Amino acid sequence: MGTVGNEQSSPNAISTTSGLQAVVAMVRVRWLRPVALYGFTLWAMLTINFLLPRAMPGDPLLALVDQESQSFVRDENVRQRLAQYYGLDQPVWRQYLAYIGHLAHGDLGWSISQRAPVLKLISIHLPWTLLLMIPSVALSTALSLIAGVNAGWVRGSVLDRGLVSLFVISSTIPAFLIGLFLLLVFSVRFGWLPLAGAYTPFRLYHGVLDQFSDVLSHLTLPMVSLTLTMLGRDFLLARSSMITVLGEEFMLVARGKGLSERALKYRHGLRNALLPVVTRFALQIGTAVTGVVLIESLFAYPGMGRLMFNAVTARDYPLIEGCFLIAGLAVLVANIVADMSYAWLDPRTRRDA
Secondary structure, three states: OHHHHHHHHHHHHHHHHHHHHHHHHHHHHHHHHHHHHHHHHHHHHHHHHHHHHHOOOOOOOHHHHOOOOOOOOOOHHHHHHHHHHOOOOOOHHHHHHHHHHHHHOOOOOEOOOOOOEHHHHHHHHHHHHHHHHHHHHHHHHHHHHHHHHHHHHOOOOHHHHHHHHHHHHHHHOOHHHHHHHHHHHHHHHOOOOOOOOOOOOOOOOOOHHHHHHHHHHHHHHHHHHHHHHHHHHHHHHHHHHHHHHHOOHHHHHHHHOOOOHHHHHHHHHHHHHHHHHHHHHHHHHHHHHHHHHHHHHHOOOOOHHHHHHHHHHHOOHHHHHHHHHHHHHHHHHHHHHHHHHHHHHOHHHOOOO
8 A cells, every 4th residue: 555655656756846847847947037238238338348448538547648637747768667567558348357357346446546446435425426327316216206296297387397497408408507597596606515535624512413414515506406407207107107198097997986086196107107117217226427527526526526537537447447447337237127127117018936
């Protein structure tokens, strides 16, 4: 009897094992394609990050041979040793292999113009940029989403036409001009907010609240400038998405159930209008990086944008590569987060496991 029982249970065990193997195989197939895609994207980003600075005219040691430059080095042997130290005397393909090898070990190199490790410079400036970018992107997304949903809900009304005109005008004004206008009005004309910087130098703070107030006062104008530059496109996208959702069958069914206007607008309309906005949010990171360079340069804000501007001006290859790497990784991570959010926002985008 024991032998018969074992023979009967064996097919069930084999069936269970086969089922588990099939599930594992399907999960592997499900994740293999996006992992391969993002892996290729990362490699392409690193390659472009390496080639782009070298496509610029001149090189990082150009100032060393300019007699009017403060960095002029008279001794030719010293210049040659510097070129050898930074690997600039090697063929491009050797420089590329060295660049990838250093990245694999977490080494971003040594800044030629600022004579400091690139990783250290980024660690100093990145927190200031995050302090500027995160609330700016969050504010622009939230405000444009709320305004777009309400404008789309009352399409053709006075409110809709007014909001469309306002946000279209704001989207056509460059970030630099918006920041300059705010600077002239609130700093120069009225003197309500600081002109530049991220904090008051040599100021003795009387507690954490005093320090927070000082940093916030310096942050306000750059944050408002960056937020205003991103509002217009997000608003138009949210409005268009809301108008499309209003014509869907599920909205008619929900309205037929007698749901309140608030439930229709936010519980059903807003959630289904979020999908393209989430896609735009991922792209918004790249837009914010571009705006940060202009805004931080205008307000002398000590973030990554200003560091990137100085690096490009000095043709500092390692520093340019480090700054662009952080910006590229931010956009890549934002796209990954957006992809992961799709399934929660719209179950139709989920792949069968």
